[in-house]
Amino acid sequence: MKIHDISMLLNKNVAEWPGDTPFQFHVNWTKEQSGSVNVGQITTSTHIGTHIDAPFHFDENGEKVHELPLENYIVEAIVVDVSGKDLISKEVLKGLTPGEAKAVLFRTNAWQQRDVFPEEIPAFDVDVVEWMVENGVTLFGVDLPSVDAITSKDLPMHHALGTAGRYILEGLVLDEVREDTYQLIALPLKIEGADGSPVRAVLIER
Numbered sequence: 001m002k003i004h005d006i007s008m009l010l011n012k013n014v015a016e017w018p019g020d021t022p023f024q025f026h027v028n029w030t031k032e033q034s035g036s037v038n039v040g041q042i043t044t045s046t047h048i049g050t051h052i053d054a055p056f057h058f059d060e061n062g063e064k065v066h067e068l069p070l071e072n073y074i075v076e077a078i079v080v081d082v083s084g085k086d087l088i089s090k091e092v093l094k095g096l097t098p099g100e101a102k103a104v105l106f107r108t109n110a111w112q113q114r115d116v117f118p119e120e121i122p123a124f125d126v127d128v129v130e131w132m133v134e135n136g137v138t139l140f141g142v143d144l145p146s147v148d149a150i151t152s153k154d155l156p157m158h159h160a161l162g163t164a165g166r167y168i169l170e171g172l173v174l175d176e177v178r179e180d181t182y183q184l185i186a187l188p189l190k191i192e193g194a195d196g197s198p199v200r201a202v203l204i205e206r
């Protein structure tokens with residue numbers, strides 16, 4: 001079984017959203033102190049590295065992380081290369097048949113230096129959500145920190161996806177993954193009330 005790890009490495013260098021809580025881990029209680037074991041502590045934004053957005057992130061009445069259907073995150077997925085494009089619309093997906101795939105993962109390759117938060121990222125046209133609905137695709141994945149422009153406050157893609165009952169996976173590492181269909185696993189932690197959660201995302205070759 002070939003497993004592609006498509007998760008960002010979490011350490012102190014991983015870039016957080018400007019102004020947000022950075023990721024920190026350290027062994028807080030050493031083996032020497034406890035007499036038996038090392039025990040670590042993490043401090044982090046819920047939107048760090050490779051993570052999912054719960055609808056509550058952008059919608060006061062939206063589902064929270066512990067309420068999310070797990071079927072969303074263990075699915076067949078297609079990887080689509082859209083590198084070099086500033087605007088990704090439904091047009092780009094013409095002729096693409098997802099078959100049984102329930103997730104579409106966009107490889108923009110636009111965020112290479114992951115210890116630096118990008119100032120500008122490619123944008124998606126909300127008509128991509130129409131394409132998802134037409135094709136029964138429930139999960140939108142991207143190798144970027146957001147599905148909307150960094151400076152966006154009205155978050156058109158987040159809301160179009162949320163309204164259509166589609167789900168969001170961000171911060172994927174797709175550099176080494178070729179366009180194909182895979183089994184995706186990207187499960188959020190069961191954090192009660194949360195707006196998002198880091199995930200360990202993998203693609204399994206079929």
Ligand SMILES: N[C@@H](CC(=O)c1ccccc1NC=O)C(=O)O
Nearest residue numbers: 017020047053145146147148170
């Ligand atoms: N909407 C973005 C994230 C976002 O906007 C954000 C994430 C963490 C901390 C602050 C954020 N936005 C603040 O305006 C996304 O999750 O795609």
